[in-house]
Amino acid sequence: MSSTTTVLPSPELDRLHESILTWFDEAARDLPWRRNASAWAVMVSEFMLQQTPVVRVLPVYEAWMARWPTPADLAAEPTGEAIRAWGRLGYPRRALRLHAAAVAIVEHHEGEVPRTRAELLALPGVGDYTAAAIESFAFCGRAVVLDTNVRRVFARVISGVEFPSQSVTAAERGLATELLPSVDAHRWAAATMELGAIVCTARTPACEACPVASTCRWRAAGFPAYDGPPRRGQAWEGTDRQCRGRLMAVLREAHGPVPKSALDLVWPDAAQRERALDGLVADGLVDPVADGEYALP
Numbered sequence: 001m002s003s004t005t006t007v008l009p010s011p012e013l014d015r016l017h018e019s020i021l022t023w024f025d026e027a028a029r030d031l032p033w034r035r036n037a038s039a040w041a042v043m044v045s046e047f048m049l050q051q052t053p054v055v056r057v058l059p060v061y062e063a064w065m066a067r068w069p070t071p072a073d074l075a076a077e078p079t080g081e082a083i084r085a086w087g088r089l090g091y092p093r094r095a096l097r098l099h100a101a102a103v104a105i106v107e108h109h110e111g112e113v114p115r116t117r118a119e120l121l122a123l124p125g126v127g128d129y130t131a132a133a134i135e136s137f138a139f140c141g142r143a144v145v146l147d148t149n150v151r152r153v154f155a156r157v158i159s160g161v162e163f164p165s166q167s168v169t170a171a172e173r174g175l176a177t178e179l180l181p182s183v184d185a186h187r188w189a190a191a192t193m194e195l196g197a198i199v200c201t202a203r204t205p206a207c208e209a210c211p212v213a214s215t216c217r218w219r220a221a222g223f224p225a226y227d228g229p230p231r232r233g234q235a236w237e238g239t240d241r242q243c244r245g246r247l248m249a250v251l252r253e254a255h256g257p258v259p260k261s262a263l264d265l266v267w268p269d270a271a272q273r274e275r276a277l278d279g280l281v282a283d284g285l286v287d288p289v290a291d292g293e294y295a296l297p
């Protein structure tokens with residue numbers, strides 16, 4: 001699969017920017033973290049949206065922000081409350097890291113999400129993508145924001161391939177940097193992300209609704225199929241992740257210590273169940289308490 005960086009001529013690049021930004025003005029979804037694009041709101045949304053669809057995030061996000069509208073509000077709560085409020089979003093270590101980030105923001109930044117890339121990257125759970133997203137969406141910075149949707153749009157429209165490589169390459173980041181407009185870079189980041197999320201989707205792209213279909217190189221090439229390494233699926237049934245989710249559900253709903261016997265009832269494979277429970281304890285998501293009982297931290 002080719003991933004060669006291709007620089008567009010200036011007039012073509014200007015048309016690309018105009019077409020996608022004009023489309024975004026009309027098609028953008030009304031999302032709460034866009035209505036309130038404070039740094040904390042953006043940060044919470046980005047933690048929740050990792051590997052999780054918007055439709056699942058929305059109710060949890062709105063309840064979270066109503067309860068903890070500032071980092072200080074969350075930092076004042078036990079970590080177990082963050083895990084409980086995370087509900088069924090999955091990957092609950094994200095809740096632990098978001099709580100730890102809130103504590104760090106209170107302790108080191110007077111309760112305000114920091115603005116610089118270095119300070120953002122120093123927060124628990126904040127990597128390159130999340131830092132760039134906060135910098136762009138909350139502070140209107142000129143940052144390269146490369147999530148799965150943006151990468152897919154650029155792979156198809158510019159590089160002429162169905163999917164990007166499994167991890168971000170230097171060439172891909174270089175291309176994204178060259179495509180970044182000199183003004184409204186934060187809107188460009190949001191617009192290309194939205195285009196990938198609702199039009200240029202992974203399985204059934206709606207090319208008839210795409211504002212740049214006429215210049216899409218993947219479409220012009222006849223939609224050649226992806227020919228790179230096998231793409232990793234998201235297995236669920238029977239996995240340790242599913243087992244962990246069942247155990248966590250019992251603990252979230254209990255609002256107090258749970259006897260080991262109650263956890264044993266939710267998963268038939270004893271060896272897998274014990275492995276999953278040990279992993280939850282090691283990850284700091286579950287605390288063993290007296291008399292063989294377990295609870296959220």
